[in-house]
Amino acid sequence: MGIIEGNELHGDHTETADVVVIGSGIGGATAAMVLAEAGKRVIVLEQGGYYTGLVDPIDPSRPGRGTLDQREDDMFARIDGERGLATSTDGRVPLSFGRCVGGASVHYWADSYRAPADRLAQWEREHGLEGFGSDDLAPYFARYEADLGVHPAPDEYFNGCNRVFRRGVEALGWQGDRVPQARRGCVKSGYCMQGCAYNAKQSMLVTYLPRAIRAGAMVFADCRVEAIALAGGRACVARAAVLNRDTGEPTGRVLHVKAGAVVLAAGGYGSAALWVRSGLPNTAGMVGRNLTCNPCAMAFGYFAEDIVMWRNIPAAFGCLHWRLRRYEGGRYREGGYLLMPNQLGPATLAALLPGAGADHRDRMARMANLAGTIAWIDDADTGRLAVGSAGRAQYRVPIEGANEAVLRDAFEKCAHVLLAAGATEVFLADTAGTRIRDERDLGRIHRISFGPGAVSFPAPHPGGMLRMGPDRRSSVVSCSGEAHEIPGLYVTDPSLFPTALSVDPSETIAAFSMVIADGMLARGLG
Amino acid sequence: MVEREAEPAMTRRTFLRRGAATAVVFGALRTTAAARSDEVDGEPGSAPQALSRRAFKVLAAVAAVLVGDLDAAAAARVARRIDAELTCHGDWLRRDVTDALLLIEYLAVVTRGRAFSRLAAEDRRTRLLAMSTSRFALSRAAFQGIKVLVCFFYYTCDETWPQIGYDGPWVARAKPASVA
Numbered sequence: 001m002g003i004i005e006g007n008e009l010h011g012d013h014t015e016t017a018d019v020v021v022i023g024s025g026i027g028g029a030t031a032a033m034v035l036a037e038a039g040k041r042v043i044v045l046e047q048g049g050y051y052t053g054l055v056d057p058i059d060p061s062r063p064g065r066g067t068l069d070q071r072e073d074d075m076f077a078r079i080d081g082e083r084g085l086a087t088s089t090d091g092r093v094p095l096s097f098g099r100c101v102g103g104a105s106v107h108y109w110a111d112s113y114r115a116p117a118d119r120l121a122q123w124e125r126e127h128g129l130e131g132f133g134s135d136d137l138a139p140y141f142a143r144y145e146a147d148l149g150v151h152p153a154p155d156e157y158f159n160g161c162n163r164v165f166r167r168g169v170e171a172l173g174w175q176g177d178r179v180p181q182a183r184r185g186c187v188k189s190g191y192c193m194q195g196c197a198y199n200a201k202q203s204m205l206v207t208y209l210p211r212a213i214r215a216g217a218m219v220f221a222d223c224r225v226e227a228i229a230l231a232g233g234r235a236c237v238a239r240a241a242v243l244n245r246d247t248g249e250p251t252g253r254v255l256h257v258k259a260g261a262v263v264l265a266a267g268g269y270g271s272a273a274l275w276v277r278s279g280l281p282n283t284a285g286m287v288g289r290n291l292t293c294n295p296c297a298m299a300f301g302y303f304a305e306d307i308v309m310w311r312n313i314p315a316a317f318g319c320l321h322w323r324l325r326r327y328e329g330g331r332y333r334e335g336g337y338l339l340m341p342n343q344l345g346p347a348t349l350a351a352l353l354p355g356a357g358a359d360h361r362d363r364m365a366r367m368a369n370l371a372g373t374i375a376w377i378d379d380a381d382t383g384r385l386a387v388g389s390a391g392r393a394q395y396r397v398p399i400e401g402a403n404e405a406v407l408r409d410a411f412e413k414c415a416h417v418l419l420a421a422g423a424t425e426v427f428l429a430d431t432a433g434t435r436i437r438d439e440r441d442l443g444r445i446h447r448i449s450f451g452p453g454a455v456s457f458p459a460p461h462p463g464g465m466l467r468m469g470p471d472r473r474s475s476v477v478s479c480s481g482e483a484h485e486i487p488g489l490y491v492t493d494p495s496l497f498p499t500a501l502s503v504d505p506s507e508t509i510a511a512f513s514m515v516i517a518d519g520m521l522a523r524g525l526g
Numbered sequence: 527m528v529e530r531e532a533e534p535a536m537t538r539r540t541f542l543r544r545g546a547a548t549a550v551v552f553g554a555l556r557t558t559a560a561a562r563s564d565e566v567d568g569e570p571g572s573a574p575q576a577l578s579r580r581a582f583k584v585l586a587a588v589a590a591v592l593v594g595d596l597d598a599a600a601a602a603r604v605a606r607r608i609d610a611e612l613t614c615h616g617d618w619l620r621r622d623v624t625d626a627l628l629l630i631e632y633l634a635v636v637t638r639g640r641a642f643s644r645l646a647a648e649d650r651r652t653r654l655l656a657m658s659t660s661r662f663a664l665s666r667a668a669f670q671g672i673k674v675l676v677c678f679f680y681y682t683c684d685e686t687w688p689q690i691g692y693d694g695p696w697v698a699r700a701k702p703a704s705v706a
């Protein structure tokens with residue numbers, strides 16, 4: 001119990017609650033848990049389906065459904081937004097986001113970083129955030145880390161890819177560290193991105209959602225909120241279409257939830273789109289602007305030793321050396337990204353590897369010796385949302401200009417690590433498969449085409465389109481998380497981050513969500 | 527006031543960025559070749575669900591050379607999986623994929639004098655490689671969009687795993703119906 005699925009809803013329904021939460025990812029699940037454990041009646045609406053592994057996450061004495069079956073085709077279809085095929089407007093940026101109970105945490109890598117103190121200080125200084133400094137968030141980070149068992153990756157988590165990555169980073173004298181991991185009893189199968197079948201990776205599916213449900217929350221799966229409605233200017237109703245899970249199409253049945261407050265946590269791509277579709281006020285015109293999403297650069301290298309990239313965890317060792325952009329004489333010089341080992345299943349890898357025919361087949365045949373590096377950039381420029389007349393959301397992500405310079409440098413460093421680690425052949429994940437034979441070749445990266453069809457820049461960390469701040473002319477939600485113009489509507493996902501975070505966002509999303517939910521409780525939800 | 531469009535002038539997401547001139551050339555080529563055979567190699571009789579038979583045929587021809595030399599039946603199987611996937615998406619993706627396939631098919635008429643699906647395997651491969659690094663964004667994007675689909679769906683077939691040393695999932699496959 002506690003999870004009601006679309007096929008269990010036979011007619012139109014109306015439910016009432018103290019709080020309705022839209023989205024069951026980290027932003028939504030965390031708020032739902034805090035509010036439910038404080039005794040509030042909470043309803044979570046999630047458009048995606050409910051999938052479980054070998055053991056039921058809510059009642060671990062029961063077997064699971066086995067629908068987290070580790071196959072790339074099945075799992076992209078079940079747990080990823082647009083079945084893994086969403087892209088930015090010009091097709092250059094694949095948009096990666098969750099669409100299932102537990103949201104993107106079901107496919108995330110479980111890297112768990114606290115928001116860097118410099119970034120929180122910048123948000124306070126330049127964007128006026130109050131109550132989200134390092135000291136304010138420290139207890140929330142500590143709570144999340146304890147709840148999810150976050151710990152530095154031990155040696156046993158290092159697969160071949162992590163070993164060579166570490167070797168390369170250390171050879172170059174760059175700062176690298178074990179990546180804090182949210183895992184318990186990891187069996188090292190390597191299927192983090194397909195959803196952990198063992199409930200070992202600490203996603204929302206196995207942590208905060210079961211806790212919220214045990215505290216009385218109800219989660220409706222397959223229910224896509226079509227509109228947030230206001231009464232007397234206050235957010236109070238979410239109207240959801242009940243979806244057929246197999247087709248993704250509306251069944252025609254509708255679920256209304258009337259609540260004292262609405263928490264919007266439909267994710268960094270989804271929340272602003274729902275705002276626009278609902279026709280909610282946007283006087284300052286800030287909704288849908290300021291999109292950041294950490295577009296990625298990738299390189300690959302073949303090694304004489306066995307790598308077996310697809311087993312064990314994705315990132316045990318990470319390089320934060322280049323996290324911040326460096327300038328010289330006011331001009332960008334280098335840096336502005338997190339550098340990590342990469343992990344891709346064979347089919348996803350095949351889609352990214354360059355070449356065609358025998359050449360591509362040969363590359364795939366040597367897959368066991370292939371290592372990858374990935375760098376997600378701290379967006380230097382922002383994108384924006386457009387919602388078409390049919391309600392379809394499109395996202396423009398700028399690759400030119402400031403982001404381009406950072407991406408080129410990120411490609412260079414991705415390749416450099418592999419060279420330094422002793423790869424016998426290094427190439428970029430561009431369509432031409434640009435070869436980097438030695439350090440002298442690194443300069444070639446600055447001449448490759450970034451045009452459509454030449455390179456893809458997957459973007460896994462969306463945020464920013466419902467920015468937080470005290471000034472209603474330059475932000476959408478206040479520092480309490482409540483919308484400036486809509487009493488009763490709170491945002492608890494990274495849509496409210498004023499800029500990109502410069503590290504993986506999950507832990508910070510949870511901390512913001514906890515602070516906002518605590519504030520709602522302190523003010524009697526209003 | 528309520529603003530529905532955050533940026534109304536933005537174009538729709540697409541594999542292809544079509545200019546008016548491209549559309550005209552493309553349309554003419556499509557019509558010229560319309561009389562040609564529509565048959566699908568490999569698995570006769572089973573009509574595609576999302577793609578037209580013509581687009582499906584091009585897709586199978588691309589698949590046959592893109593991941594190595596596939597026989598007609600294997601290439602048709604990959605094409606069929608992609609076709610099935612397209613039924614789960616909005617019309618926009620089906621249209622984009624169709625446009626990309628028809629561009630591959632008819633651009634070969636311009637450059638090689640024959641439609642892509644009528645070229646010999648080696649010529650098809652050369653043609654695709656030329657598209658992959660073309661200075662025209664449209665060609666590159668069409669190639670890349672189709673390649674992603676073909677490579678992904680080919681390597682999700684269990685039979686392909688031994689050749690790449692992949693030992694496969696550790697748990698049993700769930701029923702395809704997602705509500706289990």
Ligand SMILES: Cc1cc2nc3c(=O)[nH]c(=O)nc-3n(C[C@H](O)[C@H](O)[C@H](O)COP(=O)(O)OP(=O)(O)OC[C@H]3O[C@@H](n4cnc5c(N)ncnc54)[C@H](O)[C@@H]3O)c2cc1C
Nearest residue numbers: 023025026027047099103104109110111225267504505506
């Ligand atoms: C491959 C990958 C690996 C990652 N690895 C890491 C990592 O190691 N560490 C890290 O910190 N971060 C990682 N991330 C990012 C991280 O997973 C996300 O930033 C985070 O989980 C987002 O949480 P969220 O609550 O904002 O949104 P989501 O998790 O996206 O949740 C939003 C939910 O809302 C639902 N929704 C949307 N619209 C509606 C609607 N209209 N009605 C009902 N429901 C709706 C969606 O279906 C979704 O389930 C990774 C991301 C990817 C793609």
